[in-house]
Amino acid sequence: MHLSPLKRLGGSGSNTYHLFRTINKSRRYRKRPGITLSYAQSLDGCIALHRGKPLSLSGRQSLAFTHRLRAAHDAILVGIGTVLADNPRLTVRLVTGKNPLPIILDSKLRLPIDSNLLQDHPRSPLIATGKNVEEQRQRDLEQAGARVFRLPIDEKGLVDLTVLLEYLVERGIHSLMVEGGARVITNFLSNRLVDRLVLTVTPFLIGGLRAVGTLGEGDLNCFPRLSNVGYRRFGEDIVLWGEPVWENQ
Numbered sequence: 001m002h003l004s005p006l007k008r009l010g011g012s013g014s015n016t017y018h019l020f021r022t023i024n025k026s027r028r029y030r031k032r033p034g035i036t037l038s039y040a041q042s043l044d045g046c047i048a049l050h051r052g053k054p055l056s057l058s059g060r061q062s063l064a065f066t067h068r069l070r071a072a073h074d075a076i077l078v079g080i081g082t083v084l085a086d087n088p089r090l091t092v093r094l095v096t097g098k099n100p101l102p103i104i105l106d107s108k109l110r111l112p113i114d115s116n117l118l119q120d121h122p123r124s125p126l127i128a129t130g131k132n133v134e135e136q137r138q139r140d141l142e143q144a145g146a147r148v149f150r151l152p153i154d155e156k157g158l159v160d161l162t163v164l165l166e167y168l169v170e171r172g173i174h175s176l177m178v179e180g181g182a183r184v185i186t187n188f189l190s191n192r193l194v195d196r197l198v199l200t201v202t203p204f205l206i207g208g209l210r211a212v213g214t215l216g217e218g219d220l221n222c223f224p225r226l227s228n229v230g231y232r233r234f235g236e237d238i239v240l241w242g243e244p245v246w247e248n249q
Contacts, residue, residue: 014230032165033176038198046206057202061234071097073177079184080106186213
């Protein structure tokens, strides 16, 4: 990838070269893709008023940066809750680049047939679901253009992330951007499946749904800290990035 345009994204603060360089090196992982966790939050750590009520927090400049980040990844993943609440497109429409493959964690096949990901996306979305979903529902989604893959469910009733990530890398997906929502963010962090965090902090106080749920019960080993931290200001937003490190990693 030609990196020089990424140095001219505007704003002030750290250079973004190292961030995009680490994404380009994601092919060094063998058993799973390199994973970038990225989302926008308020000053008090909220991503929505409450579940099912999303907020458009990012300004135009930081959103364009997020789209540039999407274009640097092979695939982009969200949970079904985000799709039902926000009906996202998950494209790179604000920049020039390739749209990543959309992946939806949807253990009960609730993705609407009329969703933007099925009706208004240039690539067929991949739905990761459980093994006991209704076959007719799967056929309906596949007829609408989705690719449905049945995977094991973990003890929390969620799609097993380890199995999913192995499945993705076997199919040539070496870099994955995870955008949320809160349950997905927390699940990836709890399982220590995040290689880099890119956080857009916006100048609002919301008092709503926090992005990160409980990661542990007071043991500092459960709580990651960021290393190789960088930041850049885009308009009124600040984008912060770094690599999560756990104490007993």
